[in-house]
Amino acid sequence: MKKSIPENKSLKELYRKLIINHAKHPLNFGKPENESLFAEGINPLCGDKIRVYLNIDENNIIDKLHFEGTGCAISIASASLMTSTLTNINKKKATQYVFSLINNLSQTNPSKIDQSIINSQEIEALEGVKNFPSRIKCATLSWQTFLSALQNNNKITTTER
Numbered sequence: 781m782k783k784s785i786p787e788n789k790s791l792k793e794l795y796r797k798l799i800i801n802h803a804k805h806p807l808n809f810g811k812p813e814n815e816s817l818f819a820e821g822i823n824p825l826c827g828d829k830i831r832v833y834l835n836i837d838e839n840n841i842i843d844k845l846h847f848e849g850t851g852c853a854i855s856i857a858s859a860s861l862m863t864s865t866l867t868n869i870n871k872k873k874a875t876q877y878v879f880s881l882i883n884n885l886s887q888t889n890p891s892k893i894d895q896s897i898i899n900s901q902e903i904e905a906l907e908g909v910k911n912f913p914s915r916i917k918c919a920t921l922s923w924q925t926f927l928s929a930l931q932n933n934n935k936i937t938t939t940e941r
């Protein structure tokens with residue numbers, strides 16, 4: 781029996797809603813006062829600029845995570861989702877998760893996002909960006925910048941090398 785709504789169509793709709801909602805009302809947006817680690821990232825192809833701020837507590841948990849920046853709806857929505865997904869996650873696990881997510885979105889690696897670390901329907905919806913290859917770097921920018929922030933990297937992270 782045929783499904784009335786093809787699976788990929790409903791996922792596209794979830795993707796569209798995810799981007800609109802997070803871009804309109806980004807979570808954890810703004811420069812915080814007391815977050816010790818910082819990095820800045822740019823996506824020159826689109827003009828997206830994101831700054832990521834975070835703090836790690838004595839148990840290696842990312843207890844605070846914020847961003848600010850300007851860019852397209854996808855870059856802002858993805859950054860909002862990044863902060864809400866990774867807050868209160870162990871630093872090592874967050875790092876593993878972000879690598880699996882970047883690999884998945886970039887399609888350099890067919891492996892799935894590591895859902896044993898974080899199981900998020902919103903992240904599944906974010907995978908909808910793969911239908912728009914030219915926008916994938918908009919989506920990965922904040923996650924790459926997060927990795928740089930963990931290193932407190934004062935060089936600007938760029939999606940282009």
Ligand code: ZN
Nearest residue numbers: 826828852918
């Ligand atoms: Zn963009």
